[in-house]
Amino acid sequence: MSQEPITPRPEDSHAGGDSDTPDASASGSAPSTAGSGNHATAAQRRRWRRYLADEISEATVYRYLAERTDGRESEILREMADAEKRHEQHWRNLLGPQADPEPRPSASSLALQFMARHFGTVFVLALAQRAEGRSRYDEDPDAPSSMAADEAVHEEVVRALATNGREKLSGNFRAAVFGANDGLVSNVALIMGIGASGASPHMVLLSGVAGLLAGALSMGAGEFVSVRSQRELLDASRPTQVTLDVAPDLDIDRNELELIYRARGMSEEAAHHRALERFGHYSCDCDPSFSHQPEAEAEEENTENVALGTDLGAAASSFCFFASGAIIPILPYLFGISGFPGMVISLLLVGIALLGTGAVVGLLSGASPLKRGLRQLLIGYGAAAATYLLGLLFGTSVGG
Known part of the structure; x- marks a missing residue:
């Protein structure tokens, strides 16, 4: 019995084999290939080379930033650089031999690379956040939907990293x-x-x-x-330890000590527990948060001092x-x-x-x-x- 010739499917006939690229398969659909390799228009090739230059530059920036940080932030930045390399490969696949020589980054990209390599990260990350937000992959038919989604996620990742740096500098x-x-x-x-x-x-x-x-x-x-007024306000609002001094002379049957704690916002149960603690009758098995915690109060006071700083300073x-x-x-x-x-x-x-x-x-x-x-x-x-x-x-x- 003779075999009938196999007719290739239309989706298998894309020029340049774009559907074999990792990004295309990941997105679930191959990018538009109205121009691929030698069949691309001059405008498409220019656009692809610009995208390629941007991806190379962004990967370089993230790699430099990763070298200047450590721990979790460094690991995240290295993964971001790897993701940009995958995007870079997509444009290389489309361009084919025309990807060489590598396109030269723009002046702003070169400046960002220099800053990433020699200076701190917060300003570079802020600029990188804006660069990620300017991505046009969601409007470009030659970019798979997965890459457009990646860029949206990248912006949020960089925003989070930049926010950490901004908080450190914001004072x-x-x-x-x-x-x-x-x-x-x-x-x-x-x-x-x-x-x-x-x-x-x-x-x-x-x-x-x-x-x-x-x-x-x-x-x-x-x-x-x-600053002095804030300190005085905090001092006036912070509870004193007068209860420790007068507790022995109070009438335990008319426990007005509870009123102090209730006035400070405690529930009736918590106020009763604290009052018994002051009288030396701390024997109930209840919520430990009711108990007096001098270490926590000292830590809170120290945090306030650091936040306010000295008035003269x-x-x-x-x-x-x-x-x-x-x-x-x-x-x-x-x-x-x-x-x-x-x-x-x-x-x-x-x-x-x-x-x-x-x-x-x-x-x-x-x-x-x-x-x-x-x-x-x-x-x-x-x-x-x-x-x-x-x-x-x-x-x-x-x-x-």
Whole structure:
């Protein structure tokens, strides 16, 4: 009996054998192959090579970050690098021989690799989070659905890792950034206003120094009062041990001691147990959480002390943070540059600093560094413009 020829199925006739790639099989359907290998259009090849460059760069970034960390975080980053290598292979399979030579990463990707290799992880992870969020695989017919899903998961993984770093930096570092930003905006506005009024260069410099000192002292004093007030509030709210002193003289049959514990929020049962403990009758077999735990209270108090810091330390930090920003607008005047050139240079220096502080805030909050930098720049320049116009108006009215 003669055998009939076997007709290949349509799904087996894809050019380039894309359905054999790991990503295609994992997704349950092969990617579109309107152009594969030599049959791809020039636009497709350019897009694939761009994707390939991005995957190579992301794998490199994660590998560098893994080398700078340890433990669980390092392991996660290495697995992320392996996942990006799998995505990289998908585009290599589509490109075939045209994957070589390897596409060169973009300037921003090279900068991110440099930062990942030589600096800390929190800012790099924040940038990597944004890069993962810009993936267009879900819109590209040549990318399997599994890869689009992977990129969505990768963004959340990087977001979680970046959040850990942000939490570590969110205290003193954030205070430093905002303190410096306050000094920048307030003093450049003061300088512009005084300069526009027609005051002498000496008066402008004097006003700038006065603004620096006044603002820094105000910030320091405010932080001192804030921390001291919080401590006093906590001290006033923390239960005292007066019950230990007066317990022997209380009437056990009229146990008003329970009222103290009930007023502090304890249930009636817990308050009764604590009162018996104070009288030395701790013999009931009940919830151990009712019992007095001096070690836990000491640990809680120590945690509060660390979180608040010292009032003098907080005041000194605020003074320095504000002063570090407020000195920038008066630098030209300190070096003898006055008049309109001095104001222009002051604005340029402040603009650079505002872009920097805004970008840092953006990174810490997971937003676009460029947009946050430009926002800070507009706010600072807006304040400076307002005081400049007021200075012009004031100078004109005085001169008239």
